[in-house]
Amino acid sequence: MDRNTRTVEDVLRLLDGLFVAGGDRWTADAGASWWDGFYADPGRPVPFLVAKPDENLVSHVDRGLLAAPGRALDLGCGPGRNAVYLASLGFEVDAVDLSPVAIDRARERAREAGVEARFLTGDAFALLGTELRGPYDLVYDSGCFHHLPPHRRISYLALLDQLLAPGGLFGITCFAAGAMGSELPDAEFYRRGRLEGGLAYTPEALRRLFRELTELELRRMRDEPPESPWFGEPFLWTALFRRDA
Secondary structure (H helix, E strand, O other): OOOOOHHHHHHHHHHHHHOOOOOOOOOOOOHHHHHHHHOOOOOOOHHHHOOEEEEHHHHHHHOOOOOOOOOOEEEEEOOOOHHHHHHHHOOOEEEEEOOHHHHHHHHHHHHHHHOEOOOOOOOOHEEEEOOOOOOOEEEEEEEEEHHHHHHHHHHHHHHHHHEEEEEEEEEEEEOOOOOEEEEEEEEEHHHHOOOOOEEEEEEEHHHOOOOOOOOEEEEEOOOOOOOOOEOOOOOOEEEEEEEOO
Protein backbone atom coordinates (compact mmCIF):
# COMPACT_ATOMS: atom_id res chain seq x y z
CA MET A 1 0.00 0.00 0.00
CA ASP A 2 1.40 3.38 -1.09
CA ARG A 3 0.44 6.33 1.11
CA ASN A 4 3.52 8.49 0.62
CA THR A 5 1.92 11.57 -0.94
CA ARG A 6 2.40 14.43 1.50
CA THR A 7 4.00 17.38 -0.33
CA VAL A 8 3.13 19.49 -3.35
CA GLU A 9 5.99 17.88 -5.27
CA ASP A 10 4.60 14.43 -4.41
CA VAL A 11 1.26 15.48 -5.92
CA LEU A 12 2.95 16.83 -9.05
CA ARG A 13 4.85 13.58 -9.56
CA LEU A 14 1.66 11.59 -9.00
CA LEU A 15 -0.01 13.62 -11.75
CA ASP A 16 3.02 13.06 -14.00
CA GLY A 17 2.31 9.34 -13.68
CA LEU A 18 -1.20 9.67 -15.12
CA PHE A 19 0.23 10.05 -18.60
CA VAL A 20 0.76 6.98 -20.73
CA ALA A 21 4.12 5.85 -22.06
CA GLY A 22 4.98 8.07 -24.99
CA GLY A 23 2.72 10.84 -23.69
CA ASP A 24 5.33 12.23 -21.31
CA ARG A 25 7.81 14.63 -22.88
CA TRP A 26 8.81 16.67 -19.83
CA THR A 27 10.39 14.31 -17.28
CA ALA A 28 13.99 13.16 -17.29
CA ASP A 29 13.00 9.49 -17.43
CA ALA A 30 10.46 9.32 -20.27
CA GLY A 31 10.95 12.69 -21.93
CA ALA A 32 14.68 12.40 -22.51
CA SER A 33 14.39 9.24 -24.61
CA TRP A 34 11.53 10.69 -26.68
CA TRP A 35 13.50 13.86 -27.47
CA ASP A 36 16.68 11.87 -28.18
CA GLY A 37 14.74 10.03 -30.86
CA PHE A 38 13.40 13.30 -32.20
CA TYR A 39 16.85 14.88 -32.46
CA ALA A 40 18.56 11.73 -33.77
CA ASP A 41 17.90 12.77 -37.37
CA PRO A 42 19.42 16.23 -37.96
CA GLY A 43 17.87 16.29 -41.42
CA ARG A 44 14.31 16.02 -40.08
CA PRO A 45 12.19 18.68 -41.84
CA VAL A 46 11.28 20.58 -38.67
CA PRO A 47 11.62 24.39 -38.79
CA PHE A 48 13.20 24.97 -35.38
CA LEU A 49 16.10 22.60 -36.04
CA VAL A 50 17.75 25.30 -38.15
CA ALA A 51 20.82 27.04 -36.71
CA LYS A 52 19.12 30.46 -36.48
CA PRO A 53 17.99 32.50 -33.48
CA ASP A 54 14.37 33.51 -33.00
CA GLU A 55 13.43 36.68 -34.87
CA ASN A 56 11.74 38.10 -31.77
CA LEU A 57 14.88 37.59 -29.70
CA VAL A 58 16.93 39.46 -32.28
CA SER A 59 14.24 42.16 -32.37
CA HIS A 60 14.44 42.60 -28.57
CA VAL A 61 18.18 43.21 -28.91
CA ASP A 62 17.87 45.52 -31.91
CA ARG A 63 15.29 47.66 -30.12
CA GLY A 64 17.31 47.91 -26.93
CA LEU A 65 14.87 45.90 -24.81
CA LEU A 66 17.58 43.33 -24.10
CA ALA A 67 21.28 44.06 -23.76
CA ALA A 68 24.42 42.24 -22.66
CA PRO A 69 26.25 41.66 -20.45
CA GLY A 70 24.15 39.64 -18.07
CA ARG A 71 23.20 36.10 -17.13
CA ALA A 72 20.78 34.23 -19.40
CA LEU A 73 19.01 30.90 -18.98
CA ASP A 74 17.69 29.06 -22.05
CA LEU A 75 15.00 26.53 -21.05
CA GLY A 76 14.57 23.57 -23.39
CA CYS A 77 17.45 24.82 -25.50
CA GLY A 78 17.44 21.93 -28.01
CA PRO A 79 20.51 22.11 -30.30
CA GLY A 80 21.36 25.52 -28.92
CA ARG A 81 20.46 28.03 -31.61
CA ASN A 82 19.26 30.73 -29.20
CA ALA A 83 21.87 29.95 -26.54
CA VAL A 84 24.67 30.37 -29.07
CA TYR A 85 23.20 33.68 -30.24
CA LEU A 86 22.97 35.02 -26.68
CA ALA A 87 26.52 33.91 -25.94
CA SER A 88 27.72 35.69 -29.08
CA LEU A 89 26.30 38.92 -27.66
CA GLY A 90 28.30 38.55 -24.46
CA PHE A 91 25.73 36.93 -22.17
CA GLU A 92 26.86 34.36 -19.62
CA VAL A 93 24.58 31.55 -20.76
CA ASP A 94 23.22 28.50 -18.98
CA ALA A 95 21.16 26.26 -21.28
CA VAL A 96 19.29 23.12 -20.27
CA ASP A 97 17.53 20.34 -22.16
CA LEU A 98 16.31 16.83 -21.36
CA SER A 99 17.97 15.33 -24.42
CA PRO A 100 21.66 14.34 -24.31
CA VAL A 101 21.62 14.22 -28.13
CA ALA A 102 20.41 17.84 -28.32
CA ILE A 103 22.98 18.99 -25.75
CA ASP A 104 25.82 17.32 -27.66
CA ARG A 105 24.74 19.16 -30.81
CA ALA A 106 24.44 22.43 -28.90
CA ARG A 107 27.98 22.11 -27.57
CA GLU A 108 29.22 21.40 -31.10
CA ARG A 109 27.43 24.50 -32.43
CA ALA A 110 28.96 26.63 -29.68
CA ARG A 111 32.46 25.35 -30.54
CA GLU A 112 31.89 26.05 -34.22
CA ALA A 113 30.70 29.58 -33.41
CA GLY A 114 33.64 30.20 -31.06
CA VAL A 115 31.44 31.04 -28.06
CA GLU A 116 31.15 29.69 -24.54
CA ALA A 117 27.98 28.54 -22.85
CA ARG A 118 27.22 26.06 -20.09
CA PHE A 119 24.99 23.31 -21.46
CA LEU A 120 23.22 21.08 -18.94
CA THR A 121 21.41 17.82 -19.53
CA GLY A 122 18.39 17.22 -17.34
CA ASP A 123 15.08 18.40 -15.96
CA ALA A 124 15.21 22.13 -15.18
CA PHE A 125 12.83 21.65 -12.26
CA ALA A 126 15.10 19.01 -10.73
CA LEU A 127 18.22 21.14 -11.34
CA LEU A 128 16.71 24.17 -9.61
CA GLY A 129 18.84 25.23 -6.66
CA THR A 130 21.77 22.99 -7.61
CA GLU A 131 23.01 23.48 -11.20
CA LEU A 132 20.56 26.32 -11.82
CA ARG A 133 21.00 29.22 -9.43
CA GLY A 134 19.72 32.73 -9.98
CA PRO A 135 19.49 35.49 -10.45
CA TYR A 136 19.26 35.51 -14.24
CA ASP A 137 18.76 38.73 -16.15
CA LEU A 138 16.97 36.78 -18.87
CA VAL A 139 15.02 33.52 -18.77
CA TYR A 140 14.15 32.48 -22.32
CA ASP A 141 11.93 29.63 -23.47
CA SER A 142 11.45 28.83 -27.14
CA GLY A 143 9.07 25.89 -27.37
CA CYS A 144 9.39 24.23 -23.96
CA PHE A 145 6.38 25.61 -22.08
CA HIS A 146 3.72 24.24 -24.46
CA HIS A 147 4.97 20.69 -23.86
CA LEU A 148 4.24 20.86 -20.13
CA PRO A 149 1.04 19.39 -18.66
CA PRO A 150 -1.21 21.82 -16.77
CA HIS A 151 -0.02 20.83 -13.29
CA ARG A 152 3.60 21.58 -14.20
CA ARG A 153 2.75 25.25 -14.70
CA ILE A 154 3.05 25.38 -10.91
CA SER A 155 6.66 24.19 -11.17
CA TYR A 156 7.32 26.60 -14.04
CA LEU A 157 6.06 29.65 -12.16
CA ALA A 158 8.05 28.62 -9.09
CA LEU A 159 11.18 28.36 -11.26
CA LEU A 160 10.67 31.88 -12.59
CA ASP A 161 10.04 33.17 -9.09
CA GLN A 162 13.32 31.70 -7.83
CA LEU A 163 15.56 32.41 -10.81
CA LEU A 164 14.45 35.64 -12.49
CA ALA A 165 16.25 38.72 -11.19
CA PRO A 166 14.33 41.83 -10.11
CA GLY A 167 14.08 43.88 -13.29
CA GLY A 168 14.90 40.74 -15.29
CA LEU A 169 13.20 39.70 -18.52
CA PHE A 170 11.25 36.55 -19.35
CA GLY A 171 10.84 35.70 -23.03
CA ILE A 172 8.70 32.91 -24.40
CA THR A 173 7.43 31.45 -27.65
CA CYS A 174 4.59 28.92 -27.61
CA PHE A 175 1.85 27.40 -29.75
CA ALA A 176 -0.87 29.85 -30.77
CA ALA A 177 -4.48 28.75 -30.44
CA GLY A 178 -6.09 28.47 -33.84
CA ALA A 179 -2.76 27.81 -35.54
CA MET A 180 -0.90 25.01 -33.71
CA GLY A 181 -1.38 22.81 -30.65
CA SER A 182 -4.29 21.24 -28.81
CA GLU A 183 -7.14 23.42 -27.55
CA LEU A 184 -8.69 20.74 -25.32
CA PRO A 185 -9.64 21.76 -21.75
CA ASP A 186 -6.93 21.09 -19.18
CA ALA A 187 -8.85 18.23 -17.53
CA GLU A 188 -9.17 16.34 -20.82
CA PHE A 189 -5.42 15.77 -21.07
CA TYR A 190 -5.57 13.70 -17.87
CA ARG A 191 -8.50 11.66 -19.19
CA ARG A 192 -6.56 10.89 -22.36
CA GLY A 193 -3.15 10.46 -20.73
CA ARG A 194 -1.33 12.49 -23.38
CA LEU A 195 -0.81 16.10 -24.43
CA GLU A 196 -1.78 15.68 -28.08
CA GLY A 197 1.54 17.10 -29.29
CA GLY A 198 1.48 20.23 -27.17
CA LEU A 199 -0.90 22.80 -25.72
CA ALA A 200 -2.18 25.86 -27.56
CA TYR A 201 -2.45 29.16 -25.71
CA THR A 202 -4.37 32.37 -26.24
CA PRO A 203 -2.95 35.80 -25.38
CA GLU A 204 -5.46 36.02 -22.54
CA ALA A 205 -4.26 32.71 -21.09
CA LEU A 206 -0.62 33.82 -21.20
CA ARG A 207 -1.47 37.13 -19.54
CA ARG A 208 -3.35 35.34 -16.75
CA LEU A 209 -0.57 32.81 -16.17
CA PHE A 210 2.20 35.42 -16.04
CA ARG A 211 0.16 38.20 -14.44
CA GLU A 212 2.79 38.81 -11.75
CA LEU A 213 5.09 40.09 -14.52
CA THR A 214 4.78 43.25 -16.61
CA GLU A 215 3.98 42.64 -20.26
CA LEU A 216 6.33 44.40 -22.68
CA GLU A 217 5.21 42.68 -25.87
CA LEU A 218 2.90 39.89 -26.98
CA ARG A 219 2.45 39.18 -30.68
CA ARG A 220 2.56 36.47 -33.30
CA MET A 221 6.02 35.53 -34.43
CA ARG A 222 6.87 36.87 -37.86
CA ASP A 223 7.05 34.44 -40.76
CA GLU A 224 10.69 34.41 -41.86
CA PRO A 225 11.54 33.11 -45.35
CA PRO A 226 14.07 30.27 -45.77
CA GLU A 227 16.86 32.68 -46.75
CA SER A 228 16.39 34.79 -43.61
CA PRO A 229 19.15 34.63 -40.96
CA TRP A 230 16.41 34.41 -38.32
CA PHE A 231 13.87 31.77 -37.33
CA GLY A 232 10.22 32.77 -37.52
CA GLU A 233 6.97 30.79 -37.72
CA PRO A 234 3.56 32.48 -37.42
CA PHE A 235 1.97 29.52 -35.59
CA LEU A 236 3.76 30.74 -32.45
CA TRP A 237 3.09 33.49 -29.96
CA THR A 238 6.09 35.42 -28.79
CA ALA A 239 6.01 37.42 -25.59
CA LEU A 240 8.37 39.41 -23.41
CA PHE A 241 7.67 40.14 -19.76
CA ARG A 242 9.61 42.00 -17.09
CA ARG A 243 9.81 41.29 -13.39
CA ASP A 244 9.46 44.58 -11.58
CA ALA A 245 12.45 45.62 -9.49
